[in-house]
Amino acid sequence: MPLKPFEAIVIGSGATGGVAAQTLAEAGVRVLVVETGPDLSAQEALGSEPSNSMRRVRGLLSGKHRLQAQHPGYWKHNPLLYADEQRYPYSTPNDQPFLWTQGRQVGGRSLTWGGITLRLSDLEFKAAERDGHGSSWPISHQDLDPHYSALERQFAVHGNRDGLAQLPDGCTTAPLSFTPEEEQLARDLQDSTDIKMIHSRGFSAHQPSAECPWPPSSSPGSSLSAALSTGRVEVLSGHLAERLLMNGDQSRARGVVVIDQRNGERMALEAALVVLCASTIASLRFLLLSEGSAPEGGFQDPSASLGRHLMDHVSTCRFFAVPSRSGRQPLQDQDPTSQLSGAGSFFLPFGSLPPQRDGLLPFSRGYGLWGAINRFDPPWWLKRNPECRLGFLIGHGEVLPSAQNRVTLSESVDRWGVPIPHISCRWGANETAMVAHMHKMMAEAIALGGGEIQPLTNLVKMPLIEPVVSNMEAMKAGAPPPGYYVHELGGAPMGSDENNSVVDAWNRLWRCPNVLVVDGSCWPSSAWQSPTLTMMALTRRACLQVLRPQSA
Template identity: 45%
Template sequence: MKSASTSSGEFDVVIVGSGATGGVAAMELTSFGLKTLVLEAGPKLDATQVVGRGGINQLKRVYRHLVSNPQPIQKMHPGYWECSPDLFVSDAENPYSHPADKPYHWIRGRHVGGRSLTWGGVTLRLSDYEFKPAQQDGEGVDWPIGHDDLAPYYAKLETYFQVHGSREALPQLPDGEFLPPSEMTPAELMLKASLAEHAPDRRMIICRGIGSSRTHRPSREQPWPMLSSPGTSLRTAMATGLCELRDNAVVRHVVCDPHTRLASGVEFVDRLTKQTHCVRAKYVVLCASTIETNRILLLSLREQQPGGLVDTSGLLGTHLTDHIATATNVLLPRVPQAQRPFELFGSDSVLIPRFRNLGKSDAPFLRGYGLWGGIQRFAPLPDFLRKGEPGATGFLAGHGEVIARAENRVTLHPSRVDACGIPIPHIEFAWSTNEKLMVADMQQQIRDLIAMAGGHCLDMADIYRVPPPFGAHIARMEQLMTCSTPGLYVHELGGARMGTTEENSVVGPHNQWWSCPNLLVTDGACWPTSGWQNPTLTEMAITARACHYLATQLR
């Protein structure tokens, strides 16, 4: 990939971030013939570094854990133990802060491709239950758009990324453009049949998503995983010759023209040399990820930069939201053994879509959640590691909507800066009573649904013989599974929400800053509410829609 060698040339659009949304922005804009620059805060990786080697990856984790411990937050995420640890940032080099009594685990990947190299590949559309929640329960605000506005962009992306799934005609989970669905395991088919008989409103389906990056084998034709931006959208953009990439460019703030009050580009710091540069463009698109985008916008305000942005609503940084999650290990006895290995990734998993508060309130909390998981998708353990009764093991996890509240927010730390001299974000976030009630309901539902099929919910210690050195780690993972810490599910959203007026939102229906319409915010920061579905597909669809609008404006 060619890097931008200077910061003085003018581009049609500068895109901040090279992950899932940044890649889609570059692909969409270059398809309209626009000259585009993508800035990435971290380095380029070789495609072989993304996959790594199991033994070497494990040695890196052990060394870092025992000797330097630079990733105390990152290693709390299960993906850290499955992927190359190089795909997760050094917490020591990338600090942030939070109140001592409100822990927040910010999981990050600063490199070309960002978290598109580690995401789970689950691609679920939002329904109008999620786009228009205030119409149903009176809480908070609705989105200024609905499913119909994003439908053509959902369809385009599902086709492009080769999403697998089944058409189910569920109003709470709109169908899409799917390749044939993956298969369920014998244990999952047994559970599906049990639910159809005893709880038909808890409908289990095969999940919708992209194939696994963990089984990807790099080749000359396709060195990158299909679900990563370097392997798909960013690669498509670069092939046009209209897209340049500059890595190790840590964006500090948006630069505004003091006369026109429009964005004229961005200022960034070279991560390696610590030199400051400014790049000029007609439009700026922020795809840096939710908290990074909030940090850039906060530093771009008039209070921080002469002639900077004006936040008429006073809402920037507020109403940060997330998904709350809980997971339970399950065992189904007397299940036929699987005749072949099954994956657990993306479309290779099962899903019970939202069934709470659909049209009427039937729970002691607002909004809803889905159940995701897999049974019989792990390699059989040797007898010396197994304990308890025989059967098919797996897990079910609930992930639910978190109400967007003003007190959950991102601000700038008043004195601490990072290695580039940029003020670090301060994140204040805590679960409310609504989320705690939702988690309790998730856990009860999982117990009830597994019991209907004659199974049990178990702790890891009831299933596996854990060697003593790993006991503390397993206990910590069990605690995190019971109720996730804010941030750990890697679905942070909000802070620069979309809306209908500059009094009730930060950006408008096409993601433009109200008083600076050539600045667009299209990543998770623009979300007014979180829904319960995995957000990446919708983030990319919002980005494609906003960039299509931008391109038509420029033309």
Template identity: 50%
Template structure:
């Protein structure tokens, strides 16, 4: 084991994606010495971004060699460099044979922020206090008011675009001016709000399309183009790529975290680094995997999860996607942009007078009309506008949905891999049926009809693959597919009902923090990234204050 704790950092941040970047920025700007550990490689914008022909060649090779079977099931894989998604042969995981989980991952500096769609939505107390309303499981130990200042700070920093729509179920933020809806979306808005007066179709909230320059080649939604860049500019942050974290190290007497053990991705050499605090931002399942591998079951003097809940209550958003064609709506000469703010939302189908739901919690519909097309030579449909609607809803926290370690299978660095057990309950199945009915009615009222991509376009190279994907997703995407997994180290009020407290500290190891999606007690229906970053910023403010006062 090399690296004998030569330097003691104020904080070790595990992960360099959306949350790791925010953690490094918040701590570094307060003068703390921070080490960021990233399992993947350092990437170069010239080599890794903007090569569509090369990227398609890589995809075809990776599919043929079965290196990215799960990764390729997600639409984002077909827009980005496939090297921004993991090699599944080096990074295996296991599931029960009858319960697949599509774990979509990115291991490189910037993590999944490089392939993030850039939608930034706040949660509300409908989500934070949902259990008080319907009696399922437990509330968050924090409320919307606790995150408001951090939401606002992040929205200003990222220059998020959006409208102030005045919706209780989707709180407004501190936004830059939004991008107007397309003519097709305005048509859909009129249809929705006429048919259901208590619903609104609004402009989405988030990042616009990136406009790379020589000075700033990175997307602003990536940590390299925003938070991680700001962190490194403080001079207080050190970034260590190719560092595959194995586990957290604990003092045998105090039981506090003293550092992190990692394996060099290239040389396979083992290292240890020391820190006064450790902040896990590795992504939900990775952070849970690190915690599990840090327990006394696997490590001498390891951490003890007294709650018995570590790994439990894994969630993802339940989702379904529908493409549609509106023949009576003239298409634009050139498709409008599609991005986090160049799109629409019909937010939160819950607590609405027009809904007679037979399920708990809620969902929203994200979509676009006239935002994508293909050249006429590959179109099978005539003149008209093409759109999509993706519904994604809150999955109930359930004890049986969990992550464990599979000691019989190890990754390329000899670390036991996650065994993921997750399935939709009857509640999610009823929600899915409601989603389909609402989407189909909306499309019909707009004068359109649902169609598959393979019905609208000729796809000579990838048609069979897309057809298979459409069949798999025909009613519901499998767990993991939407890349919104949360839970596994949930936040709560006591050491018996949670893994971390309301400040994201692990019970009995108060200098070990979990701030990414792993800490969520329930999933909400909104895209989780902004809330994860707000939770991270709040926790890091607390860390900085405690260290200034003398530590934990």
């Protein structure tokens, strides 16, 4: 297809791709956004019932969503937003499962994002200086603060100013109200000296309308829409970005090679700037294909660390019941804003300062517990005890970077002859100890609130699907395998020295500075907070810097 000349190519159209396109376009840059999947309408993307349930049945029976169905979000969203695993395969060692959730459509995984917006503190950015594990970030909270603030204002996210060292306050609007049962839990925890409960920060649940068909937490409902409104952005959907095109001395990229997903035809696209926003594993595959093995010679990675130190947040979940303080009817029928969402929930934000129990902490770094009560209850007649409300606590903890956890290129190829990613990742002793501590703190908090921990199948009647739900990873006692929490990070870390990092402090490939890597792959450590807001802040910062005349 004929394409007008572009000054920048953005690979990926999700959370970071939308911010990259908006930032560059609003500065006057002509941008092409390349997306592997289709460009769906809001109605096609969100779907409706019972059609979404029928798609789930087909996805499970066909094997297209065998792994992604493990994630609770699969049972909430339109299955069309979860990629066909047979069409986009990957491999793992037999004893190291990895649950990779792929969003192959315009908007990417921003269409299934939970919408929690947490800042990282310097306790996370500089953690390695404290405990010697891995490398610290070459930036601090101060470097990202203006970009955090700009994004929080643009998205009008909800949240309190809580004054916590481990969770910097942002430019938020008023928090959403707690449910009556959450208010009671907050009162019950007030006397605890080291368990603090705060309003979650982020987006409210989306209420589709003709004026606002897309979720504001998605790129089509926010940043990508703003980018397109400039008239300087075009989206090329249905094309997989395969690798970089390099100039003669491999010092700069002159564009990218893309593959038409309809017929496998390859096309070279040229631009002075390439911004990689494809999501961590897809970006690592792209970079590995673009390194020294490219036909005309690839970029150089002096650190030899590309693909290593893959991380995800280690997670575990507990469901519980508390006495209802709001009757039997679903609260959401009376108040749609009470639906579970990024802002419609709460946090126990221990962070890097988790409470000590039974002596010294047996692990490094920290975690938070995200929770909600009475935000996802089924009709009363489906409950085992109609007089109770349902709650959950989910821990997500920082994972120590390990060189053994990595993405490489498999000997197997996809239908276009491109090597698929091989993902090798497992939890270590530190993560196992952290999960045990999470369980102790969950039990303590729930008991203080007068709740009772039970398996979800003991709380809710589930005709027909109970065997499926019982075998889901979220129902198991321990931590689900890596990838489950959909927060994969690392593999192309930023740093201050090309000998131990893949990109510099401005997210530029060390020896190919007109390529920016801004999604989760550039993280040198995982922190414990939900990563999307920080990814977007890094993107905005890197794109503004590359526009400055003095930027090399």
